Each structure stands twice: as C-alpha cells, then as structure tokens.
Amino acid sequence: MKKTIKEVLPVLCIVTFAVTAATSLPLFILYLRNETMKSMILQDLHVWFGFAFIIFVLLRIALNRKFVGGTFKQLIRKRR
Numbered sequence: 001m002k003k004t005i006k007e008v009l010p011v012l013c014i015v016t017f018a019v020t021a022a023t024s025l026p027l028f029i030l031y032l033r034n035e036t037m038k039s040m041i042l043q044d045l046h047v048w049f050g051f052a053f054i055i056f057v058l059l060r061i062a063l064n065r066k067f068v069g070g071t072f073k074q075l076i077r078k079r080r
C-alpha cells in the first residue's frame with residue numbers, strides 16, 4: 001500500500017503543479033492589466049490545484065523523510 005502511494009505521489013505532484021502553473025499565466029496577464037476575470041473557473045482551479053500540490057509535496061517529504069533528512073545532514077556536513 002505504502003509502495004503504491006509512493007509511486008502515485010510523483011505523478012500527482014506533476015499534474016497538480018502543471019495545472020497550477022498553467023492557470024497562473026492568464027491570472028498573471030490579468031494582474032498586469034489590472035483586470036479581474038469574469039469567470040471564476042481558472043481562479044478556482046489555480047487555488048484548489050495549488051493547495052493539492054502543497055499537500056502532495058508535504059506527503060512526499062513525509063514518506064521519504066529518511067532520504068530527505070540524510071541528504072540534508074550530508075549537505076550540512078559538507079559545508080563545514
């Protein structure tokens with residue numbers, strides 16, 4: 001079960017990041033033009049996929065905490 005979750009999480013991270021990044025482009029253009037959107041769908045997609053992305057990233061870090069912690073320790077040791 002844990003192995004399946006570990007395999008699916010990277011795909012979920014890619015998909016949710018792609019939707020968040022793609023929907024940020026029209027939002028950014030509107031922001032530069034100082035305009036607001038008539039339809040809320042892009043904004044809603046951006047916000048909900050953005051939240052989902054953060055949750056999947058945190059879950060991935062938690063499930064790979066040994067690797068993350070080990071790499072972090074190695075980085076600190078190399079700097080000394």
Ligand code: HEM
Nearest residue numbers: 020021024025027028029030031043046047050051053054
């Ligand atoms: C790929 C990274 C991201 C980019 C380039 C990006 C870009 C943007 C842009 C350009 C806006 C419009 C700003 C404005 O109109 O004032 C926006 C709004 C917003 N973004 Fe992101 N964003 C990103 C990731 C996220 C993530 C991870 C979240 C997590 C929740 C998020 C949540 C929001 C929210 C809540 C708004 C305000 C929507 C509103 O107008 O009510 N964004 N973002």
